[in-house]
Amino acid sequence: MEDLKSFFEKQLNKKINIYPYKNQSLDANSHLVTFNDTVYVIDFLxxxxxxxxxxxxxxxxxxxxxxxxxxxxxxxxxxxxxxxxxxxxxxxxxxxxxxxxxxxxxxxxxxxxxxxxxxxxxxxxxxxxxxxxxxxxxxxxxxxxxxxxxxxxxxxxDLIRYKTLDLINKDDVLNRLIDFNKIKSIDEELLSTGIKFINNDLNISKTSSDMFLHRNTLVYRLEKINEILNLDLKNFENAMIFYLSVKSYFLYKKI
CATH class of the missing domain: 3.30.70 (Alpha-Beta Plaits)
Known part of the structure; x- marks a missing residue:
């Protein structure tokens, strides 16, 4: 198809898209051509x-x-x-x-x-x-x-989510409100467990299966996060704050 496209572009001296005609509707700038008994659509671009x-x-x-x-x-x-x-x-x-x-x-x-x-x-x-x-x-x-x-x-x-993390990183007020030093002191495996729990819609069974963790181990880790950060990840608002804070740390604060 690329050789055919190049051939027509040289002949027409224009950039085109070319693809087989399959009885689809055509625009005003679309043209039908026949080459080797096959009908193609040419769009000028x-x-x-x-x-x-x-x-x-x-x-x-x-x-x-x-x-x-x-x-x-x-x-x-x-x-x-x-x-x-x-x-x-x-x-x-x-x-x-x-x-x-x-x-x-x-x-x-x-x-x-x-x-x-x-x-x-x-x-x-x-x-x-x-x-x-x-x-x-x-x-x-x-x-x-x-x-x-x-x-x-x-x-x-997803772009909104990543842009929000970018704004958190650039906002002096939010950077002072989030205790990044405390987050930095926590084992990264524990932090990642919290993120995966949130990504799995706060579902214990789904997260334990996804991480190949015993349910009790997962519950223990979530309780540990609550103990250290005072954030209960089974609560939506707490989970949101944890997610934005920890993801911001992972993306921007970690050296």
Missing amino acids: DENNLDNLNGHFYLIYQPHIDFEYLKGIFYNLYDDINIMQQSSFFVVNSKYNLDINVTTQNIIETETYQSTYIFYLGELDNKSDFNFRVQLCSDLLPHIVKDNAKDKFLNLF
Whole structure:
């Protein structure tokens, strides 16, 4: 497909997306061509101009991104998509909400042997919002990578969560209110247990199974956290304060 795309781009002297025609609806800027008895759709694109693009946007990040190779993967997985490059991100755009998720991320990692992060930016209809969200992802990316979370597919709620942690780090009042010295004195395994308990929806059984911990051991650790920090993680508000404080410590305070 890439050879065919290159051929048409040279002939037309324009950047295009090309994909097989499967009786899908066409835009005004879409054209049908027949090549070797196969019908294709050609969309004309300006890769450096997002002004006329709208719909759902996804950013893909890898440490050593191979743009052309990733294009091949996505064109094989999805139809009716626009593909662009923005800063260090590979961008996928579609009129429809694609089934891009953590499974897609796993497929890409298997194909490329690289750690892969996918950000769903939502449905956008203007370049300003797109640029804002791309910049936000770029700013938060080092902390997201450092967090080393299991799930590398992130949506807008995840960006809010990481931005909140970033704001905590930069706010002098919050930094004075959170006792980072006490947190630093606590065994990291104990702190991680509390985070995993919160990530598992404050569910004892789910967390003990996920961590291969005996239920009584998990309960003991949660009680120990309450004893040291006076935060009962079975209480939502206490759990929220613990999560924001400890995650902020892990991402920004640890040397």
